[in-house]
Amino acid sequence: xxxxxxxxxxxxxxxxxxxxxxxxxxxxxxxxxxxxxxxxxxxxxxxxxxxxxxxxxxxxxxxxxxxxxxxxxxxxxxxxxxxxxxxxxxxxxxxxxxxxxxxxxxxxxxxxxxxxxxxxxxxxxxxxxxxxxxxxxxxxxxxxxxxxxxxxxxxxxxxxxxxxxxxxxxxxxxxxxxxxxxxxxxxxxxxxxxxxxxxxxxxxxxxxxxxxxxxxxxxxxxxxxxxxxxxxxxxxxxxxxxxxxxxxxxxxxxxxxxxxxxxxxxxxxxxxxxxxxxxxxxxxxxxxxxxxxxxxxxxx
Numbered sequence: 001x002x003x004x005x006x007x008x009x010x011x012x013x014x015x016x017x018x019x020x021x022x023x024x025x026x027x028x029x030x031x032x033x034x035x036x037x038x039x040x041x042x043x044x045x046x047x048x049x050x051x052x053x054x055x056x057x058x059x060x061x062x063x064x065x066x067x068x069x070x071x072x073x074x075x076x077x078x079x080x081x082x083x084x085x086x087x088x089x090x091x092x093x094x095x096x097x098x099x100x101x102x103x104x105x106x107x108x109x110x111x112x113x114x115x116x117x118x119x120x121x122x123x124x125x126x127x128x129x130x131x132x133x134x135x136x137x138x139x140x141x142x143x144x145x146x147x148x149x150x151x152x153x154x155x156x157x158x159x160x161x162x163x164x165x166x167x168x169x170x171x172x173x174x175x176x177x178x179x180x181x182x183x184x185x186x187x188x189x190x191x192x193x194x195x196x197x198x199x200x201x202x203x204x205x206x207x208x209x210x211x212x213x214x215x216x217x218x219x220x221x222x223x224x225x226x227x228x229x230x231x232x233x234x235x236x237x238x239x240x241x242x243x244x245x246x247x248x249x250x251x252x253x254x255x256x257x258x259x260x261x262x263x264x265x266x267x268x269x270x271x272x273x274x275x276x277x278x279x280x281x282x283x284x285x286x287x288x289x290x291x292x293x294x295x296x297x298x299x300x
Contacts, residue, residue, distance in 0.1 A: 029161070029200040031223070031246075031269075032064040035291025036300035037165055039067050039274050040082060044130050044295035047123035048090070049080045050138045051149045058150070058159055060297040065163040065203075066150065067293050070143055070189060072180050077114040078143040078192050081122075082169065084108060084178035089128075092121035110178050114142065130295065143189075147196045165203045165225065165293075166193075168211040182210040190219060205249055209241050216243050225249045225271065234262045247271050249293070252284065260287050 038060075041053025054066050069082040086107035088099040099107070109117060123138035141149075147164070154161060168189065170179035179185060193202055204215050205225035212224040225247035228237050238244060244266050250259070252272040263270045269290035275281050276295050284292055294300055 032163065032291070035065045035163065035165075035269075035271055036062045036297070037065040037067045037271065037291060037293040038063050038297040038300075039293045039295045041066060041068060042295060042297040043127075043133065044276065045132055045298065046134055047136060047138055049082055049140070050122060051141050051146050052123070052136060052138055054146060054150050055153050057297045058153060058157075058162060060300070062300050063162070063297045064160075065165050065291070067165040067167070068143075068146070069167045069169050071109040071169050072185060072188055073109055073114045073117055074111055075113045076188060078188050079109065079114065079117065079140050080143050080146050081109060081140045084110075084169065084174065086120055090122070090125050092125050094119035094121070096121065096124075098125065108178055109140075110180070144192050144196065147192070147198060151196070151198070161201060163201045163203065164198060165205055167227070168204065168206045168208060170206070170208045170211060172208070172210070182208065182214055186211055186214045186218070190215075190222075203247060205247070212245065213242060216245075223247070227273075228254070230254075234259050238266070238268075244268055247290070249273060252280065255284060255287060255289060257287055260289060264288075 038057035040048035041050060042057045046053035046056045049068055057063050057066060068080050071079050071081050073079055085105050086099060088101050088104055091099055093099055118139045121137050122140050123136045126135060127133050168185055170182060170185055175181050193199055199222060203223040203225050204212060205227050206212050207227045209226065212226060215222050215224050223246040226237065226241050226245045227249045229251040245268060247269045248263050249271045252275050255270065255272045260270050271291035271293060272284055272289055273293035274295055275284060275292045278299055281292055281299060292300060
């Protein structure tokens with residue numbers, strides 16, 4: 001088990017004892033009738049999971065929701081990044097050189113302090129999977145800084161308040177290897193969200209049912225989304241989770257009229273991922289899904 005430097009309230013008091021910010025709003029705000037979500041901030045157009053991507057996504061008038069991923073650093077910081085390890089396919093070393101392919105499992109975010117992590121380049125290397133993506137040298141941001149930047153952009157540009165769909169990147173196999181245990185992950189994440197007073201505008205999503213089960217139990221006012229990509233039926237996925245989430249977020253290939261009908265009968269919204277063509281978007285809209293997650297915010 002690796003040693004991780006968590007904030008004192010976590011390390012010493014094991015999840016439950018840190019006080020809640022008393023100024024945080026507790027009421028939920030009206031969720032969009034159709035949640036148009038920029039996946040990783042819209043990685044088809046901008047470097048993924050970056051502040052510049054999130055702010056760019058807000059310039060597309062139909063976007064209601066910013067979708068993003070979170071990890072935890074060695075020093076207990078919540079950062080916005082998808083991969084457990086820094087990817088040679090689009091990350092670069094602090095000196096500007098490419099990360100060798102042989103080092104694809106060398107740079108685990110959980111092994112790195114944020115000060116070191118921030119020195120890596122997350123935007124200037126061409127990504128062959130997204131040829132339209134603008135190349136801008138940038139970095140993996142703290143979730144707190146990303147929220148501050150987005151909220152400032154909303155204020156100065158008089159935009160409508162967006163929602164934040166935030167994923168916990170964790171697995172049971174990754175506990176204390178690539179992610180902290182779920183109780184610690186959730187506490188660190190929720191401390192940031194509550195300190196920024198955006199709780200009514202947040203959805204916490206995950207493939208790791210443990211994290212959203214904790215959210216459901218300890219933060220019942222927070223909306224949850226269950227990410228799935230499997231061959232289970234709707235009923236089997238709901239039974240596996242153990243409660244009805246606010247959203248079921250399936251791989252788009254899983255979505256048909258029957259799934260949408262069953263979810264809606266339970267009061268569960270359906271927001272599929274990742275949908276990157278106009279044709280597929282239109283097909284899913286015709287099935288009456290409640291939102292779509294896309295790499296291309298200009299298509300939604």
